[in-house]
Amino acid sequence: MTPPDAPSTPDTPHTPDAPDTRAAVDALAPLFEDAPVAVLTGAGISTDSGIPDYRGAGSPPRTPMRIDQFMEDPQYRRRFWAGARVGSARMGGVQPNAGHLAIAHLEAAGRIDGVITQNVDGLHRRAGSRTVVELHGSGAVVRCTVCGHRTSRDEVLASFDALNPGFAEAHAGAEIAPDGDAVVGGVGDVLVPPCPVCGGILRPDVVYFGEVVPPPVFAAAESLLNGAGALLLAGTSLAVNTGVRLVHRAERRGIPIAIINRGPTAVDARATVRIEGGTTEVLHALASRWG
Structure with missing residues (x-):
C-alpha cells in the first residue's frame, strides 16, 4: 500500500500530553523552527514495536555477530x-510504532528532510518515510x-x-x-x-561488526546533515562509531545536538537538549505540535 502524503500519528499507549513530555517538546520544538532537523535513530526507536535492544535498560548482555x-x-x-x-x-x-510514524509525519510537514537510521528492520520505510539512509543496510x-x-x-x-x-x-x-x-x-x-x-x-x-559503512551511504547521511539546522539523536546510545562520526560533523558545523534516549549515551555532555525517556511518546507529541 502506498503511504499517504502526510502520515497520521495515531493514538499511542503512552501519554503524550503528560507534563514531562510537554516539557520535552517545548525544549525540542525551537530546533525545528528555522531549518529542517537531521534525525539519527537507533534500536531504541524500535523497541516499542517488539524488537529487543542490544544495550537498552534491562537488556541482557549479548555480542552482535561479527x-x-x-x-x-x-x-x-x-x-x-x-x-x-x-x-x-x-x-x-512487527509493525512501525508511533515513533516511526511521527518521523514520517515530520518529513511530510517539512520539519525534517529524511531520517538516518542505524537499524536494519525497514520500519521507517514501512511507516511512510520517503528519504531513509540505512547506515547498516537492510535485513x-x-x-x-x-x-x-x-x-x-x-x-x-x-x-x-x-x-x-x-x-x-x-x-x-x-x-x-x-x-x-x-x-x-x-x-x-x-x-x-x-x-x-x-x-x-x-x-x-x-554492515556487521568488523565492516565499514559504504562511503556512498555515509555521504548520503552527511548530505542530510549538511542541510540541517540541528541533529536529533533518537533511541541510540551511540556505541557504534558511525553515529559518533555524524555527531563530530554536527559539532564542526556548530549546530545544536539533541538527544532522546532511555539511559546514557556517549555524547550526553555535548548535547544542547537531553531528554531522558522513550522515543515513541516524545516524537509522537513533537509531531502532533505541527499536525
Whole structure:
C-alpha cells in the first residue's frame, strides 16, 4: 500500500500530553523552527514495536555477530540461518510504532528532510518515510559473497524450509534475540541455503561488526546533515562509531545536538537538549505540535 502524503500519528499507549513530555517538546520544538532537523535513530526507536535492544535498560548482555565469524565458521552460519528462520515466524507481526510514524509525519510537514537510521528492520520505510539512509543496510536483502547476486530474505528462508522441513515448527518457542532472530540449538544437521546462481555463501546485505559503512551511504547521511539546522539523536546510545562520526560533523558545523534516549549515551555532555525517556511518546507529541 502506498503511504499517504502526510502520515497520521495515531493514538499511542503512552501519554503524550503528560507534563514531562510537554516539557520535552517545548525544549525540542525551537530546533525545528528555522531549518529542517537531521534525525539519527537507533534500536531504541524500535523497541516499542517488539524488537529487543542490544544495550537498552534491562537488556541482557549479548555480542552482535561479527562478519569474520559468519564467513569462516560453517557452524555459525547454520546457527544464523536457523535463528533467522525461527525468528521470522515470531517477528512477522512487527509493525512501525508511533515513533516511526511521527518521523514520517515530520518529513511530510517539512520539519525534517529524511531520517538516518542505524537499524536494519525497514520500519521507517514501512511507516511512510520517503528519504531513509540505512547506515547498516537492510535485513530484508541477501546477497551472494561470490557473484553478488541479490535476493530477498524471504526467498532464502523459503529455501531453508525446503532443505530443513519441520525445523522451524520444532523450535517455535525459541527465545528472540535483539536482532529479531531466534536463539536456537541443535543445528548440527541444518542445511544452509546456497546462492541459487553460483552456489556461493549467502549473507544479509547489512554492515556487521568488523565492516565499514559504504562511503556512498555515509555521504548520503552527511548530505542530510549538511542541510540541517540541528541533529536529533533518537533511541541510540551511540556505541557504534558511525553515529559518533555524524555527531563530530554536527559539532564542526556548530549546530545544536539533541538527544532522546532511555539511559546514557556517549555524547550526553555535548548535547544542547537531553531528554531522558522513550522515543515513541516524545516524537509522537513533537509531531502532533505541527499536525
